[in-house]
Amino acid sequence: MDNRLGGKMFILDYRSRQPLHKKIYQKLKKQILSGELQPDTKLPSIKNFSLELSVSRNTVEHAYQQLCAEGYIHSRPRSGYYVSSIDPEFLPRDLCKIHTAHQEVSGFEKLYSYDFHPAILSAESFPVNLWRKLYLDCLKEDPKQYSNYKDQQGDFALRCEIQKYLARSRDVSCDPEQIVLCSGLQDSLSKVALILQENHSAFAIEDPGYFVPKKVFQNHSFSITPVPINLNGLDLNSLQNTNSTVVYVTPSHQFPLGYVMPVTNRLKLIDWAESVGGVIIEDDYDSELRYSGKPIPSLQGLHPQGNIVYVGTFSKVLSPALRISYMVLPFRLLTVYRRLFSDYFTNVSFLEQRTLYKFMEQGYWDCHLRKMRIVYKKKHDALIQSIHHHFGSQGNIIGQGAGLHVVLELVGNPLNEEELIERAQARDIRLFSLSGTYFHNNCISSQVMLGFGSMTCEEIDQGIESLYQSWFL
Ligand SMILES: Cc1ncc(COP(=O)(O)O)c(C=O)c1O
Numbered sequence: 001m002d003n004r005l006g007g008k009m010f011i012l013d014y015r016s017r018q019p020l021h022k023k024i025y026q027k028l029k030k031q032i033l034s035g036e037l038q039p040d041t042k043l044p045s046i047k048n049f050s051l052e053l054s055v056s057r058n059t060v061e062h063a064y065q066q067l068c069a070e071g072y073i074h075s076r077p078r079s080g081y082y083v084s085s086i087d088p089e090f091l092p093r094d095l096c097k098i099h100t101a102h103q104e105v106s107g108f109e110k111l112y113s114y115d116f117h118p119a120i121l122s123a124e125s126f127p128v129n130l131w132r133k134l135y136l137d138c139l140k141e142d143p144k145q146y147s148n149y150k151d152q153q154g155d156f157a158l159r160c161e162i163q164k165y166l167a168r169s170r171d172v173s174c175d176p177e178q179i180v181l182c183s184g185l186q187d188s189l190s191k192v193a194l195i196l197q198e199n200h201s202a203f204a205i206e207d208p209g210y211f212v213p214k215k216v217f218q219n220h221s222f223s224i225t226p227v228p229i230n231l232n233g234l235d236l237n238s239l240q241n242t243n244s245t246v247v248y249v250t251p252s253h254q255f256p257l258g259y260v261m262p263v264t265n266r267l268k269l270i271d272w273a274e275s276v277g278g279v280i281i282e283d284d285y286d287s288e289l290r291y292s293g294k295p296i297p298s299l300q301g302l303h304p305q306g307n308i309v310y311v312g313t314f315s316k317v318l319s320p321a322l323r324i325s326y327m328v329l330p331f332r333l334l335t336v337y338r339r340l341f342s343d344y345f346t347n348v349s350f351l352e353q354r355t356l357y358k359f360m361e362q363g364y365w366d367c368h369l370r371k372m373r374i375v376y377k378k379k380h381d382a383l384i385q386s387i388h389h390h391f392g393s394q395g396n397i398i399g400q401g402a403g404l405h406v407v408l409e410l411v412g413n414p415l416n417e418e419e420l421i422e423r424a425q426a427r428d429i430r431l432f433s434l435s436g437t438y439f440h441n442n443c444i445s446s447q448v449m450l451g452f453g454s455m456t457c458e459e460i461d462q463g464i465e466s467l468y469q470s471w472f473l
Pocket residue numbers: 119183184185186210250255283285312313314315320324325
């Protein structure tokens with residue numbers, strides 16, 4: 001099966017078990033990166049390419065969409081798909097080194113046949129065409145609005161949209177005044193750390209938990225105390241035995257174990273904060289993605305007047321590359337924020353803010369959420385089914401029902417995490433370390449994290465089958 005593209009035969013490797021769309025995607029990407037396909041080269045139409053390769057149109061379309069989403073190609077209205085020009089800074093230095101599509105390329109992540117990374121999204125997560133249209137609509141507006149530095153807390157109209165969304169979906173009770181646009185969690189937490197530094201110095205984090213809060217507060221000279229996780233999320237007795245007055249929690253879907261903090265514990269946590277004059281940082285990072293059971297309202301909504309900083313992100317449902325997130329500050333902390341940051345400027349691009357505003361205001365955000373919930377629920381269900389099918393009683397699933405990953409605990413397998421990851425890698429499967437989420441980086445034998453966002457249901461099943469074979473056969 002071959003075809004001419006860029007003056008060369010386009011031959012697919014039939015020995016590999018990868019899905020066809022991935023083979024096409026990787027081959028085209030390799031040709032673009034190596035310069036074999038020059039910027040502005042027109043790609044064959046989906047119809048012609050699928051006929052020439054004897055594959056379905058969907059297969060070619062899927063490959064093109066992935067390349068589009070990643071910026072390697074773009075479509076021109078009524079004309080077709082063209083190779084995009086890539087900043088030379090990002091091109092590999094020694095092009096001759098690229099022998100296989102799987103080889104690591106300078107500046108780019110290694111591609112795996114099966115990628116179980118917990119924070120990589122599905123290609124359709126970012127609605128490229130719609131985003132482009134809305135972005136262009138912004139550019140047609142009065143250019144005067146792009147000639148100054150704009151609101152330090154972020155575009156007020158966008159903050160109003162976020163406030164409405166948080167009120168109706170997360171029961172967060174706040175004023176748009178309290179919302180600050182940020183460029184990701186590390187940015188929000190850096191600001192919060194500066195605000196809290198005046199009165200606090202001891203910070204408690206979930207163990208296991210997300211590594212960013214630890215790093216940020218360490219960098220701001222806080223002492224860090226890990227607090228264990230139990231089936232109800234953060235262990236409150238252990239928290240009470242620390243000298244911390246600031247705590248970071250993921251109560252609606254604990255990262256990485258997926259537990260939900262029940263309302264009684266949430267109220268106890270709020271009591272704790274009141275009694276020590278403390279502050280709770282609630283990270284609601286993937287609250288949009290719940291596939292079963294009732295939606296869980298935010299902790300902030302239980303005590304809007306309390307010292308709770310609520311943080312959220314557009315990284316899980318839209319794109320982590322956008323770097324747009326937000327935080328809701330209680331009024332007491334908002335006053336300090338305004339004092340400390342009065343001379344600062346926002347670090348979120350105003351054009352992206354306006355595009356996001358249009359996206360939310362015109363109702364696309366709600367549609368997109370519904371669509372992505374369906375997309376990820378399918379993948380989530382495929383993963384659960386596949387684990388049951390291939391592992392049976394040799395695998396326990398922890399933290400299912402929400403988000404973009406689960407934890408798999410192996411039963412009756414003597415391999416430790418390092419060995420499990422190594423064996424997977426030998427089969428071209430990427431796993432993300434769970435022990436890295438523990439404060440002391442201790443190896444939890446026989447548990448691995450399985451993200452399902454970036455793969456198709458078919459790939460998920462093949463990947464799980466291959467994992468089982470590599471560990472048990
Ligand atoms: C627990 C947690 N919070 C927040 C985020 C998102 O962070 P950001 O907004 O910086 O993309 C992630 C990303 O993986 C996460 O795992």
